[in-house]
Amino acid sequence: MSFTHGQEGRGGMLRCVLTALAAMGLAAASLTDAGQDAAAQEGHPIVIANILDRSGGLNIYSLKQIQGVAMAVDEINKSGGLLGRPVEIRFYDSQSDNTLNAQYATNALLRDKADAIHGGITSSSREVMRPIVQRFGSLLFYNALYEGGVCDRRHVSTGMVPAQQLEALIPYVINEKGARKSYILAADYNYGHITAKWMKNIVEANGGEVVNIEFFPLDVTNFAPVLARIQEAAPDVVYSALVGGAHMGFYRQFESTVGKDNMLLASSTYGVGREQTELSPEEGRGIIIATSFVDGLDTPAAKSFVENFKAFSGEDDYVGEYGEYGYRGVMLWADAVRKAGDASPDAVIMALKSGEISFDGPGGLYSIDGKTNHTTMDIHIAVGNDKGSFDLLQSFSQQPPLDTQLVCDLHANPDDTTQYEPEVQ
Amino acid sequence: MAILTTVGLMAVPSFYDFAVQYDISKIFVLALLALSMSFLWGYVGILSLGQTAMFGLGGYVYAIVAMNSVDTATAALIGIVCPTLFSAVLGYFLIWGRIGDIYFSVITLAVTLILEKAIRATSGDRFVIGKVRLNGQNGIPGVPSLEIPWEAKATLFIDGVYYLTAAVLILVYVGLRLTLTTGFGQVLVGLRENRRRVELLGYDSRHYCLGAFVLAGAVAGLAGVLFAVWGNFVGPSLFDLDRAAQIVIWVIVGGRMTLAGPILGTALVVTLTTWLGTQGVGQVTLALGAMLTLFVLLFKKGLLPTLSELLSAVARWAASRRAAR
Amino acid sequence: MFEVVAIYAYQILFSISIFILISLGLAVIFGMMKVINLAHGEFIMLGALFCAQLAGAGVPLFLSIPLAGLIVGLVGIVGERLVIRYLYGRVLDTLLATWGMSLLIVGAVTTFFGPQTASTPQDLGNISLGTFSISVYSLLMILLAFALLAALYLVWRMTRAGLIVRTTMQNAAMAQALGIDTDRVFMLTFGFGAALAGLTGAILVPLFGASPTMGAFYIAKAFVTVIAGGPLPLTGTLAASSLFGMIDGAVAYLTTSVLGEISVLFVAILLLRFLPKGVTRGLKGRV
């Protein structure tokens, strides 16, 4: 058989490729290796990694947070740094791709020798990074609204969890607005499913009734079918735990079909992605939300934060909850480093365990619960106004992350790494 | 030389840290996926946009079996067998109907999108296989790495995964090259050159197309298993449109008519994407898009063939100079 | 009873009209010109974005919609001149190049306009059908979809320009010999297809909004529709849109939207398996 053609010629190609690959590896390594080993010495900066989606479909939640993190670090450095050392951010754009979260978390810990990672927007990006943080003995600050239940001493949640938010929102809707008959719409992934369970549970506990629960994949834009079903069921209130850019269509289609004058609309997620800035006044007005921070909070801390943020970022638009989360996450971490007297992950984890880590921030006092590494905070009920922002209706002081506290005790089980799904019937 | 290169590659872990090994392992795994497509496209002339279906299936099956506390070697094996069988069934359905080329591409794409949507819709707690929640959109985290057979309870660490993926890539590459020299492989090459002539010579091209499709499915499934081992995670994005399109890019950038080209293409594009993400240059997609567009305009056949043409042109020029003297 | 039938009919027609709208531009660029345009979704997105921007700047909505289509048409022409025109006949290269263009557009839009969903309100209100009410705008959208398709059919069949385009796409060399400036025809046809996609985005924006990454939601559906339509791009698009819209509308209304989408893709596979040349194969006709 004489199929020799090409093989002699191309035989070298594998060699070429492999050599090129190896060379690329060498180049990458030599570029980044220099001078990293001495990082822990006095006077050298404390490195934190920030892994968020600057590009890709999820960047709607990330862009303000990237600046929130940068602003917090900037403030810390301007006031003399931490433990006499400056803080340095290594930013990684995970491009809304979970596999990049894994890769960058590994790079941050092994190559940058970062003392903590701030980042992750979706639960899946967090779950990809958690085992890596575990493996290399580091610490992850997850600054986002999520479904709750992660019990892991190497993970700190600084955002809201469902019980916190819904224990304020739903009783308000039922008691103040008298809306008992409820219809629940949620995004079709873990957050939506767990939030919908809590919604149902709390609605029923407060004497309300749930007529239907529906889930929507994140790329659904056409809500005509569900709007017809909603009208058929004729509830008093529709609760939305819809997420992302595509789902914003719901708020428009709801207004043009049903109208908030005829039916109440309340949400656990609306406003988080700064949705109200892109809806018309009619479409945004009247949506009831529960949040730990909105720009319109009438406190000096909130006002100066919004002012500073706009000055720092050079952007004059609405800041919103996720921008503030980034800021709050870094400040809480900094408090833990100060109290530990050491930036290394294990020292910071010991400090977190004390339950004394807190930060008096733009949305009120945030304090980390030592048993769960989740954050207790003020929750504000607000309603969309026609200026692309929110009006405050009522504030609930210091709501604990009850759902996670029910299932997690890091004092008793320090090696736990489970994400519990709260037992809701 | 080839042995030297292999030895050189195998020596990388002794000189470079885990982060470098981790990045390169990912390239190795994705290069396998690119190989699975370029083998089909470059040699049989069928463009399957659905190799991600086999890739994702491999990853998911491995994750589910391994997390149901079967030993990981068995899980890996099942993770390869399932996508292979799936591609056999799918291939039979499509190839025996002698479906048109572009329809083949679209149907395979639709298959991977259906799998993606189906997996995304498994968020509720009803969707459990054995002990494993499918978790829909969120994917399955904490997928175990491969156990080391000769050490109880130990799993492959980053360097182990590096060795494994490097070895598998080299083996698959050599295996495919050898396949092409067999009688079966010769017919595949013939199909790429001139399908009608192959038929007129009496070969039933469907047997060979199906054979190649199943082989490519097995390679994609293997890549999926290794990807789960590498990232300890599987999610619906394994199946999605972005990844399906990216494979085409890797293969075209490297040049589809070779087997080595796609490996280089994968290495280049993946390295570039990863690197851009750390540069804080704003939108990675902007830079990537500009690069790809330019690439098509400047390199018609892909990087490797263009470079080798350039080299041989230079060689010819040098030879003619020498002859002139 | 009447209500229920009417709401069914509305769901299905609405769904069909979405399929028609998102496939129209592709029916021209891919169906006629054989350019695998992966930037189709981004053309739709640009139309939506420009329409929202124009309306936001005070231009009346119903003027913003055609203007946005026109601007996207110009964008398409620029893309054709800079990139696509070198690639006619190299089908797979068009795939790669337009994928590059699609990434480039997404990146550029995110850089200059931000990642947010943009939109513009419409104030047509709703009409009530017993317990149900239907947004007037969505009824208008259904009308527009069918009107656009009919207009396109007439242009292609009845006008000289349509004839010139069809001649050029079938045999460029012959058309050139007849004195047609084929280079110009390719450029304008591509621009026309892009303008149709932009128009679609502009029509959809008051209901669906515009975000930089929205193109990905539409691209696969549009390709499946045009390819399932077969060799007659317009008749085929109508036939495939009707079929898929009917399935999607009915299944999504009765069960969930995921099942609606999955059943569309599944039917598309069966269709292509058993009618591998698309639904209009064997039909007599020109477009």
Added chain:
Amino acid sequence: MSAPILETRQLSKTFGGVKAIDRIDFSLAPGELRCLIGPNGAGKSTFFKMLTGQHRPDGGQVLLNGQDITAAAAHEIGRLGIGIKNQIPDVFDGLSVAENLTLAARFILPKAAAARKVAEVLARVQLEPMAGRLVGELAHGQRQWVEIAMVVAREPILVLLDEPSAGMSVEETARTAELIREINREATVVAVEHNMQFIRSIASRVTVFHRGRILVEENVDKALSDRRVRDVYLGRSAA
């Protein structure tokens, strides 16, 4: 007279309203060497393509040794022993000459025998020096020979040659004629040709196609002197 090796009954094919092949009855005795002639568009190539499963007939039958092969796929017909050289060289341009022939021979022979067969056929078409060259790099005439060689390497019982001498030099044409006579010792041959001199040098009997029908079927000299044949060729030199 022995039973025909190939027979068509009322074979028909329409392309977009034009009857390319119109109810053709054709029959070929084993061992014969027949030429098909006729002006361009007479349906000769279409006829060949229907015999080899490349086009599906609209009506009628094709029988090979009495077996109905009308609906058989191209590869099945190939296996039954019909080999065809298409009008435009239909070879594997990206493979070497030897590889092209191996692909053909390996279908019927084990590895070693195939190698012998390839060497033998190479010698017959005098392409040994070219064995390692890419077919795509060869001259037009040589590519035609490669294709003929591929057909022969398959050891067919019936060989169809569509314009074997097209584009060849005078010497090449003569060589081709000799090659065809050689092939005819082992197989029945049908050739489509325009070159009348060439036809005279190989065939005794010709079939004249015109507008999808058989106009005349005669021995060469009679057919070429027939008035009707001259009429259909009018304005066209018999070259």
